[in-house]
Amino acid sequence: MSVSAKISNIARGSLHDGPGIRTVVYFKGCGLRCRWCHNPETFSQKREILFSPTKCIFCGACSAVCPEHHTAGENAVTFLRDGCTACGRCADVCPTLALSLCGEDMDMDTVFAAIEKDRTYYTASHGGVTFSGGECLLQAEAVADIACRCRTLGISTAVETALFVPWENIEQVLPYIDLFYADLKIANSEKHRQYTGQDNALILENLRCLSLAHSNIIVRIPIIPGVNDTADDLEGFARILRSLGPGIRQVELLKYNILGASKYDAIGKTWVRFSDTIQSDEEMHALCITLEARCGLPCIC
Ligand code: SF4
Numbered sequence: 001m002s003v004s005a006k007i008s009n010i011a012r013g014s015l016h017d018g019p020g021i022r023t024v025v026y027f028k029g030c031g032l033r034c035r036w037c038h039n040p041e042t043f044s045q046k047r048e049i050l051f052s053p054t055k056c057i058f059c060g061a062c063s064a065v066c067p068e069h070h071t072a073g074e075n076a077v078t079f080l081r082d083g084c085t086a087c088g089r090c091a092d093v094c095p096t097l098a099l100s101l102c103g104e105d106m107d108m109d110t111v112f113a114a115i116e117k118d119r120t121y122y123t124a125s126h127g128g129v130t131f132s133g134g135e136c137l138l139q140a141e142a143v144a145d146i147a148c149r150c151r152t153l154g155i156s157t158a159v160e161t162a163l164f165v166p167w168e169n170i171e172q173v174l175p176y177i178d179l180f181y182a183d184l185k186i187a188n189s190e191k192h193r194q195y196t197g198q199d200n201a202l203i204l205e206n207l208r209c210l211s212l213a214h215s216n217i218i219v220r221i222p223i224i225p226g227v228n229d230t231a232d233d234l235e236g237f238a239r240i241l242r243s244l245g246p247g248i249r250q251v252e253l254l255k256y257n258i259l260g261a262s263k264y265d266a267i268g269k270t271w272v273r274f275s276d277t278i279q280s281d282e283e284m285h286a287l288c289i290t291l292e293a294r295c296g297l298p299c300i301c
């Protein structure tokens with residue numbers, strides 16, 4: 001029987017999660033709670049109902065199947081989350097996807113069938129598959145299973161990870177992954193705990209081991225205004241990067257992402273806004289130049 005995993009989404013045709021055209025498999029569940037995260041629907045490994053009131057046409061189908069948790073009037077709809085078992089019946093009958101179920105148990109035969117559909121695009125564009133999340137390496141057995149199958153067919157593989165997992169999980173997928181995108185969020189451990197819920201000791205140890213064990217790693221740093229963009233923060237990043245092994249190919253700075261706000265509404269959580277604007281290209285370029293000079297690795301943004 002094939003391995004199964006909690007999957008929140010499979011997105012085909014992505015151009016942003018590695019080289020070429022890619023299929024991105026989003027695993028559900030993460031051990032960190034980064035306060036700027038733009039995929040909060042992947043925090044929990046449990047199934048959840050996503051609710052987007054702006055898509056509602058007040059048809060009343062949800063309240064007909066589950067009056068305990070839904071009321072729908074002529075121009076208003078409410079969803080009472082407390083006590084919802086995420087059975088998905090309301091999402092099944094919602095005609096506009098205002099209600100949707102996030103987090104399916106999928107077997108890897110099914111996931112692989114979805115990946116295989118775009119083989120011709122991967123070949124033409126030098127693309128492949130990217131395992132993301134959430135933290136895909138919390139479900140390392142499933143990632144290893146499917147990445148091994150991709151290897152057999154010559155489909156390129158990448159992982160996007162925050163590395164907050166036991167080293168054994170990383171070791172399990174190592175032989176089958178062509179490219180690692182490894183997050184580095186905050187250099188100061190106490191500040192890391194303050195903004196992500198965990199200190200960074202395990203992450204830094206894993207990054208060090210990975211940089212010695214694999215030769216194609218891109219370190220990604222999300223730059224969050226007022227959180228990790230001071231001269232001290234950059235010096236902290238540079239100190240860590242200088243201490244790593246030869247496997248780090250590049251460092252990539254990412255702009256602050258404000259696209260997650262509606263997702264927080266959809267899962268009934270509060271979004272924290274760190275800035276009203278994203279950084280300009282010039283601001284990012286200046287950070288890149290500074291970091292590159294201090295860490296000695298190529299930096300892009
Ligand atoms: S998921 Fe099930 S329990 Fe929750 S609101 Fe919908 S129908 Fe009711």
Ligand code: SF4
Nearest residue numbers: 056057059060062094
């Ligand atoms: S089923 Fe969907 S569209 Fe209809 S009232 Fe409920 S949330 Fe709105």
